Amino acid sequence: MSDSSPLPPVRLRPEAELARDALTTPLLSRAARLARWAGPDTRVDTGGGLVDEQLPAAAETLGLTGDDAAALAGEAWRVAVDAGLVEVVDEEAGTVTAGEELALLTGGAPQDVLGVWLAALEAVLADASVPDLDDLVDAVGAGDEIDFSSLDWDPDAEAEFLDGVLGNLYLLTASEDGPGDAPVPLPALAASMIVPGDMGEPTNDVLEQVSDAMMRLDDQFRLLEPVGLVEYQPVDEALMADIDSPEEEPAATVDEADVSRYGMVRLTPLGQYGLRARLLEAGFGVPAVGELSDKGADALLDGTAQFPPRAAQAETEQWLGRREPLAAARELLAAARGSDAGAPLRRLHCQQALSLVGAEAEPALREVLDDAELGGLARVWLSERGAADVPAPSEEMVFWLTIDTVAAQLAAEGNSHELRALVEGLARQHGGFFEAAWRVGHPATADVLEAMGRLHPDKKIAKEARKAAFKARSQHGS
Secondary structure, three states: OOOOOOOOOEOOOOHHHHHHHHHOOHHHHHHHHHHHHOOOOOOEOOOOOEOHHHHHHHHHHOOOOOOOHHHHHHHHHHHHHHOOOEEEEEOOOOEEEEOHHHHHHHHOOHHHHHHHHHHHHHHHHHHHOOOOHHHHHHHHOOOOOOOHHHOOOOHHHHHHHHHHHHHHHHHHHHOOOOOOOOOEEHHHHHHHHHOOOOOOOOOHHHHHHHHHHHHHHHHHHHHHOOOOOEEEEOOOHHHHHHHHOOOOOHHHHOOOOOHHHHOEEEEOHHHHHHHHHHHHHOOOOOOEOOOOOOOOHHHHHHHHHHOOHHHHHHHHHHHHHOOOHHHHHHHHHHHHOOOOOOHHHHHHHHHHHHOOOOHHHHHHHHOOOOOOOOHHHHHHHHHHOOOOOOOOOOHHHHHHHHHHHHHHHHHHHOOOHHHHHHHHHHHHHOOOHHHHHOOOOOOOHHHHHHHHHHHOOOHHHHHHHHHHHHHHHHHHOO
């Protein structure tokens, strides 16, 4: 992902709802319980973790039993420290006190609660990027100092890999053509990081890398589920031997009926909020539907320029919902004016926004019937609603609106199939289109005619378009 290109707009749930979700996540609720349990007799080691003698009592406080009870209690304690729910007041004595953030969980605003949860999330993500320390000790020998440079593990690369996977999961969840709320198969997510986009049939080496990545992600998503980032169905234990076997690579042999056995992951609404916050902090453009509802029409038309259709409509509906129809229409029309490069696309979005406004907006459209830039779209709006006494447009206005519409489509879609069909239709319906079009005093006339020359499949017509573009440039001295 490029930090200069905005990601698809995400539809976030209200902060109050997300804060309630955060408070009920297993890890944060356990961390809060331990923070309230801690007292003058609670002792920690030099790293801030609970001393071994305290772990059984901590596990009992949390109602944890079984072989992993102490480990789960230790993890919850570490999150309590990292999230500011507990503060180490004397490192030498190993004593603790309640942290300032603990009171926010019960007395803070939803945004405060989410801030604590984000701190907990960062702690878990840091842990998820670290391999099993027992394995590291086994690799170098008990009692020996771990030399990370000698191991096949790069902490920065591991964190970057996990960030990339989560970024792809966010992108899939937010995209209109993605799975939405449906879970994503783990093999597909691993392959998105390993298999080059232009590779046809993956090689055995690439498939082995995908399998290795799946196993790493299986461990990591198991850690990330308790903090509420994802819902995760782990890899079927019965398939572990197959996945580790070089003779059979699951990413290549899985069919749709079996894919869920190889792990399925879904980003939760809280997870969408968390990853968006991290992406924003990293400098990415990460819009959210509803952000523009309290801004002016200029911000709406410019902001939705890169939105996919459904998100743009949802954003526009929220914007319109806060305004009276007539006032909204006037504001939209005023913002749509201009001769800059972005103006045609603004007018297209203005037209789409006005299609959502009722008949109360009619006076605003009639006010701009004589406007060179807005008169054409005003006539279209009025005619579509069966309004009376709509004056016929002049030939000049028809051609100006045509150039403006194609310029907007070029900006929105590039050389799309739909635009190619539009270009062919224009040339077919108007025999002398190019002879008239090059004279249109629109700033984008030459660019539009050049694009029509590129897009039209008929070589003769394409040549006419290029000649017309040359004339337009000569006329306007550009």
